[in-house]
Amino acid sequence: CSMGSDDSYNFVFKVVLIGESGVGKSNLLSRFTKNEFAHDSRTTIGVEFSTRTVQIDNLTIKAQIWDTAGLERYRAITSAYYRGAVGALLVYDISKHLTYESAERWLKELYDHADPHIVVMLVGNKSDLDTLRTVPTDEARDFAEKKGLMFMETSALGSTNVEAAFSEVLTAIHKKVASREVTRGSISAVTLSSPLGPSSEAQEERKGCCRS
Amino acid sequence: MSLGRLLRRASSKASDLLTFNPGAGGSSLRSGLDGEIIFSKNNVCVHPAEPLPGLAEHHPGYLCVHVEKDESLGTTLILTWVPNSRIQRQDEEALRYITPESSPVRRNARRRGRRYKNVLLKMCLWVVYAVLISRSAPHSSGKQFSVKHELKYSQGTQFINILSRPHSRPPAAQEEDEDEERNITSSTSTESHSLVVEAGADPSSHQQQLPSGGEEGDEGSCELSDEVSRDSTMGSDSDTFSSPFCLSPVSEALCESSGSVFLDNESSHAPSESSSQSQGMRWEEQQKLLALEQLCGVFRVDLGHMRSLRLFFSDEACTSGQLVIASRESQYKILHFHHAGLDKLAEVFQQWKCCRETQLKDQVSDEKSCMQFSIQRPTLPSAETHPEERLYRRLDVTTWLRHLNQNGQVEEEYKLRKAIFFGGIDPSIRGEVWPFLLHYYSYDSSSQEREDWRLQKRSQYHDIQQRRLSMSPEEHSEFWRKVQFTVDKDVVRTDRSNHFFRGENNPNVEIMRRILLNYAVFNPDMGYCQGMSDLVAPLLTEIQDESDTFWCFVGLMENTIFISSPRDEDMERQLMYLRELLRLMLPRFHQHLTRLGEDGLQLLFCHRWILLCFKREFPDTEALRMWEACWAHYQTDYFHLFLCVAIIVLYGEDVTEQQLATDQMLLHFSNLSMHMNGELVLRKARSLLYQFRLLPRIPCSLHDLCKLCGPGMWDSRYIPAVECSGEHPDSQSCPYGGTSTPQPSSPSPGSKTRDIFTFRKQT
Numbered sequence: 001c002s003m004g005s006d007d008s009y010n011f012v013f014k015v016v017l018i019g020e021s022g023v024g025k026s027n028l029l030s031r032f033t034k035n036e037f038a039h040d041s042r043t044t045i046g047v048e049f050s051t052r053t054v055q056i057d058n059l060t061i062k063a064q065i066w067d068t069a070g071l072e073r074y075r076a077i078t079s080a081y082y083r084g085a086v087g088a089l090l091v092y093d094i095s096k097h098l099t100y101e102s103a104e105r106w107l108k109e110l111y112d113h114a115d116p117h118i119v120v121m122l123v124g125n126k127s128d129l130d131t132l133r134t135v136p137t138d139e140a141r142d143f144a145e146k147k148g149l150m151f152m153e154t155s156a157l158g159s160t161n162v163e164a165a166f167s168e169v170l171t172a173i174h175k176k177v178a179s180r181e182v183t184r185g186s187i188s189a190v191t192l193s194s195p196l197g198p199s200s201e202a203q204e205e206r207k208g209c210c211r212s
Numbered sequence: 213m214s215l216g217r218l219l220r221r222a223s224s225k226a227s228d229l230l231t232f233n234p235g236a237g238g239s240s241l242r243s244g245l246d247g248e249i250i251f252s253k254n255n256v257c258v259h260p261a262e263p264l265p266g267l268a269e270h271h272p273g274y275l276c277v278h279v280e281k282d283e284s285l286g287t288t289l290i291l292t293w294v295p296n297s298r299i300q301r302q303d304e305e306a307l308r309y310i311t312p313e314s315s316p317v318r319r320n321a322r323r324r325g326r327r328y329k330n331v332l333l334k335m336c337l338w339v340v341y342a343v344l345i346s347r348s349a350p351h352s353s354g355k356q357f358s359v360k361h362e363l364k365y366s367q368g369t370q371f372i373n374i375l376s377r378p379h380s381r382p383p384a385a386q387e388e389d390e391d392e393e394r395n396i397t398s399s400t401s402t403e404s405h406s407l408v409v410e411a412g413a414d415p416s417s418h419q420q421q422l423p424s425g426g427e428e429g430d431e432g433s434c435e436l437s438d439e440v441s442r443d444s445t446m447g448s449d450s451d452t453f454s455s456p457f458c459l460s461p462v463s464e465a466l467c468e469s470s471g472s473v474f475l476d477n478e479s480s481h482a483p484s485e486s487s488s489q490s491q492g493m494r495w496e497e498q499q500k501l502l503a504l505e506q507l508c509g510v511f512r513v514d515l516g517h518m519r520s521l522r523l524f525f526s527d528e529a530c531t532s533g534q535l536v537i538a539s540r541e542s543q544y545k546i547l548h549f550h551h552a553g554l555d556k557l558a559e560v561f562q563q564w565k566c567c568r569e570t571q572l573k574d575q576v577s578d579e580k581s582c583m584q585f586s587i588q589r590p591t592l593p594s595a596e597t598h599p600e601e602r603l604y605r606r607l608d609v610t611t612w613l614r615h616l617n618q619n620g621q622v623e624e625e626y627k628l629r630k631a632i633f634f635g636g637i638d639p640s641i642r643g644e645v646w647p648f649l650l651h652y653y654s655y656d657s658s659s660q661e662r663e664d665w666r667l668q669k670r671s672q673y674h675d676i677q678q679r680r681l682s683m684s685p686e687e688h689s690e691f692w693r694k695v696q697f698t699v700d701k702d703v704v705r706t707d708r709s710n711h712f713f714r715g716e717n718n719p720n721v722e723i724m725r726r727i728l729l730n731y732a733v734f735n736p737d738m739g740y741c742q743g744m745s746d747l748v749a750p751l752l753t754e755i756q757d758e759s760d761t762f763w764c765f766v767g768l769m770e771n772t773i774f775i776s777s778p779r780d781e782d783m784e785r786q787l788m789y790l791r792e793l794l795r796l797m798l799p800r801f802h803q804h805l806t807r808l809g810e811d812g813l814q815l816l817f818c819h820r821w822i823l824l825c826f827k828r829e830f831p832d833t834e835a836l837r838m839w840e841a842c843w844a845h846y847q848t849d850y851f852h853l854f855l856c857v858a859i860i861v862l863y864g865e866d867v868t869e870q871q872l873a874t875d876q877m878l879l880h881f882s883n884l885s886m887h888m889n890g891e892l893v894l895r896k897a898r899s900l901l902y903q904f905r906l907l908p909r910i911p912c913s914l915h916d917l918c919k920l921c922g923p924g925m926w927d928s929r930y931i932p933a934v935e936c937s938g939e940h941p942d943s944q945s946c947p948y949g950g951t952s953t954p955q956p957s958s959p960s961p962g963s964k965t966r967d968i969f970t971f972r973k974q975t
Contacts, residue, residue: 014875021742022701040705043742045828046820048882049875064875069742080814080874098697 009060013173014084018106019091020099021070024125027156029067032166044069082113087169094124095132119172121150128155251277251560257548258508271508272296288516511925523583531555541905543926561585598898604634620659626925633846636837642754649843650767673759680733695732695740706745712753727762790853792913804868811874817881834890848918858896911937
């Protein structure tokens with residue numbers, strides 16, 4: 001996929017980043033949306049998101065990537081965070097086994113709040129720290145397979161697989177949308193860009209639509 | 213003639229000199245000089261709204277009104293009331309209050325000796341003041357005058373006088389007072405003194421302004437004599453009753469300007485003994501006094517910024533009674549004139565051009581029992597800024613030291629907090645002042661007590677650290693998983709661009725880490741929450757000491773309402789208040805949120821504002837100003853929410869204009885972070901708070917917004933009319949399920965003052 005204009009798009013896909021604190025969610029986000037990486041990026045507090053417009057199958061897709069603290073404590077944020085999400089990257093740190101162990105817990109929270117058809121990828125980040133690895137790739141891949149998740153190892157620092165990970169997720173979402181696999185309810189979330197949010201009439205495609 | 217009459221004449225002459233109607237009297241002198249005292253009266257009482265056990269109901273003090281130049285009002289009047297207890301302590305702070313900044317006596321303000329152990333000197337002082345006042349009036353410029361009086365006075369008879377005088381107060385309180393008075397009588401009544409006052413050289417123009425003995429009858433003489441004797445009632449220890457607090461500066465000023473002699477002026481440089489005096493005072497008495505000072509401390513207001521002044525006369529002659537001052541924010545203060553003088557004050561108000569006498573609605577026309585003045589301003593203060601904006605400069609070392617007395621105690625907590633609220637704290641003294649705001653030091657503590665306290669807390673801190681270091685392997689493993697794992701990751705990415713934490717292996721990062729780990733041990737329920745490192749880092753940067761920072765952080769977590777809290781309900785309450793504030797103050801924005809539905813009302817865009825108190829939204833210099841303003845708890849405990857509203861007011865127009873969706877709104881505000889003007893936001897928030905406090909009624913949902921911060925120097929708490937907004941889950945059982953009229957929090961002092969609560973109706 002390639003960078004596109006921000007103003008015109010066919011779909012908005014909301015993708016959430018989840019996983020333990022310090023696994024590199026914010027850096028994955030900034031690498032994907034701004035091609036930036038910060039060595040001592042601050043902890044995320046509250047909710048943030050960035051967007052990037054990509055082309056998939058000749059369609060313009062606005063990817064809206066949401067990021068929150070790994071230790072978010074507020075239910076209020078949780079529900080708003082997951083609402084309307086059609087994709088998720090469940091991130092762990094390959095050098096910290098503890099962050100991998102909690103994947104199951106994160107998955108449960110995700111399915112508790114998000115659409116059951118949400119596209120999920122298990123992402124082993126910090127693959128540049130291979131010498132400190134505590135989570136074997138096979139183990140994680142097996143786990144992902146068992147849970148029906150996509151899987152990839154990335155390095156936001158080294159810019160390895162970041163583009164690929166997001167692009168795969170977005171493509172999978174698009175496939176689901178195109179094949180109507182996603183339920184009627186979720187489609188409105190896919191095109192959540194209408195000015196008054198989910199409550200207004202959903203439009204499946206807004207080709208060339210511009211917002212002032 | 214009696215000294216009382218002399219004084220009375222002098223002070224009434226002094227105030228007669230100064231009318232504020234330009235043109236009246238035909239010369240420029242009517243406008244008043246900066247710093248001029250135009251009214252003074254001793255033994256004006258304040259009655260604490262909530263009486264303290266073991267303390268008398270009456271708390272006499274010295275009332276003084278002086279002129280100050282004001283940008284918008286031209287001249288304004290500053291009213292100051294200082295409790296006698298402060299004056300008796302020879303408090304430099306008190307001296308400053310009674311002697312205006314611009315007054316000539318201020319130039320020589322120094323700690324004074326207490327050689328004259330007689331109340332008479334204080335009486336003399338009033339005379340000298342009167343002299344000074346008349347001297348400084350413009351029409352007297354260039355001329356000299358001279359006054360010479362011999363004053364003889366025996367106290368014993370005067371005490372009998374006051375003891376037999378009926379007072380309009382409950383018998384119990386009266387008895388208490390009388391007991392005190394008897395004590396004094398026994399300790400001082402045997403003394404009698406002869407004083408000579410001599411000032412200036414040219415008798416021609418001013419002699420007539422100062423009464424010479426025997427001119428008139430004795431009417432009025434007992435009034436001031438009474439004052440003097442009442443004056444001493446607070447001095448239950450005769451030693452504490454030493455030389456008057458500003459005798460010497462006055463005498464010095466006189467000496468300097470005219471070379472006259474005020475007694476033997478060599479005595480005015482005797483070293484202070486007041487520290488030994490305070491040591492001699494019993495501890496409980498001190499505690500009582502401190503508690504009292506919180507309730508009945510110095511009261512000082514710019515009358516030009518008040519809403520109205522009411523005088524309720526309690527005697528037929530209309531000389532005694534109560535002065536009720538109401539602020540524009542509808543707080544009031546009652547000053548009791550038990551010994552006349554209220555009529556003179558009424559004259560002062562009548563002459564001041566900003567003060568307009570208004571008719572009271574209920575007043576019976578032929579009975580002049582009450583006078584009301586409303587303050588007329590040449591230009592109404594703009595609602596865009598708080599009217600007290602720019603009156604306060606940043607608290608720097610010099611002004612900070614002025615807030616402390618010689619023992620290092622903060623004299624007036626309210627005044628300090630207000631100054632910080634408006635002006636902030638200079639970075640150089642943040643480390644010193646923050647511990648007070650964060651409740652680590654009490655405002656009452658002396659420097660010595662604080663040092664002792666620090667040592668005590670330091671050892672306590674080390675105990676906590678020991679507990680952490682001596683965990684069993686199981687405990688440690690759990691602690692590591694729940695706390696240390698995250699702390700370790702967070703401290704290395706907190707404020708690393710701050711020079712204090714910059715660089716590899718910076719020891720300060722390790723200190724921050726220890727503080728956070730120890731905090732989780734100290735408060736296992738709270739443990740560690742992300743965001744804490746962001747809060748503790750600036751504390752450590754300013755306070756530097758590890759243990760002190762730890763305890764300040766403990767105070768921050770306990771005493772502020774807005775910070776990272778692990779509980780949902782805290783955050784929910786914050787958001788509820790914020791939504792209600794928006795509904796009230798920015799209805800258009802609130803409507804927009806409502807149309808967005810549940811997600812819009814979640815206010816996702818300001819969670820971080822609240823959790824970190826704007827630390828990520830503004831550069832440190834501005835964010836820390838906001839912290840201080842919040843910590844000051846001035847007129848509200850939720851100033852951070854007013855800051856939120858201010859940001860939305862100033863920067864949220866696009867949201868409503870363009871009808872931004874929830875996500876776009878989040879993006880809009882997060883893009884603004886670090887691009888907003890913090891000073892502007894602070895100013896706006898202060899004006900919003902002001903507007904909020906002016907509201908005639910508030911919805912029940914916001915009832916608690918200004919509850920804990922206390923009334924400060926005012927008698928009344930903030931008592932707005934509360935009405936049920938009907939839009940909360942339990943509105944069925946809402947105590948405000950109907951518009952209620954405000955109820956006083958304390959019993960009103962008398963039927964005549966009851967209607968002060970209707971002040972707010974007035975425009």
